[in-house]
Amino acid sequence: MSLKLGDEFPNFHLKTSAGDFQFHEWLGNQWGILFSHPADYTPVCTTELSRAAKLAPEFAKRNTKLIGLSCDTVENHHGWIKDLQSYAGSVCSDGACKTVSSGEFAFPIIDDSDRKLAKQLGMIDPDEFDTKGLPLTARAVFFIGLDKKVKASLLYPATTGRNFDEILRLLDSLQLSARLPIATPVDWKVGDKVMVPPSVKDEDVQKYFPQGVQIKNDLPSGKSYIRMAQV
Structure with missing residues (x-):
């Protein structure tokens, strides 16, 4: 097995x-x-x-x-x-x-x-x-x-x-x-910001992260897939 x-x-x-x-x-x-x-x-x-x-x-x-x-x-x-x-x-x-x-x-x-x-x-x-x-x-x-x-x-x-x-x-x-739709970044530990995966729709962000998220918009690709939040 x-x-x-x-x-x-x-x-x-x-x-x-x-x-x-x-x-x-x-x-x-x-x-x-x-x-x-x-x-x-x-x-x-x-x-x-x-x-x-x-x-x-x-x-x-x-x-x-x-x-x-x-x-x-x-x-x-x-x-x-x-x-x-x-x-x-x-x-x-x-x-x-x-x-x-x-x-x-x-x-x-x-x-x-x-x-x-x-x-x-x-x-x-x-x-x-x-x-x-x-x-x-x-x-x-x-x-x-x-x-x-x-x-x-x-x-x-x-x-x-x-x-x-x-x-x-x-x-x-x-x-x-298991409790929230998040992922933890490299070297994360309790108290650090977490990442909001692309699978979480914009309309659901407020539901799960009422305190808001930080979006990194200055990547060379121009894509806004890195979203961070404090939980």
């Missing part, structure tokens, strides 16, 4: 560090971010999941649940979570990871030791293997909307740790464009 933008994310039955559940039911009426990592007890993955745990309150503010995945067992996850908590300083800002209890960690970690999900979702890294010669997962990220459909995806090799500030920025853009 190769998921494309707009595809419904499969409703897998998951075995995780926080118990077993159906993915869609666990998500409920919230956005979701599923991200895979190559293996527990590895250096880059430890920095990533520790960072994600620290940022969990920020994702919660955005009505978004996090869930990790690797080709390790739940038992491995339970032990590794203690390292994650220690590396992160043992205290998350919302108190979600003060203790070493895996059930109280900031988010669940999926047991994909049979590689089933990694293969179905196209997350296998062709260059990374465990000590038994079995393939490991790449650093994939899936953004899942309220309608349970894929809104964005990222895929990094095992050698490159992800930027969770960028993951938050992308989530902000996705959620804003």
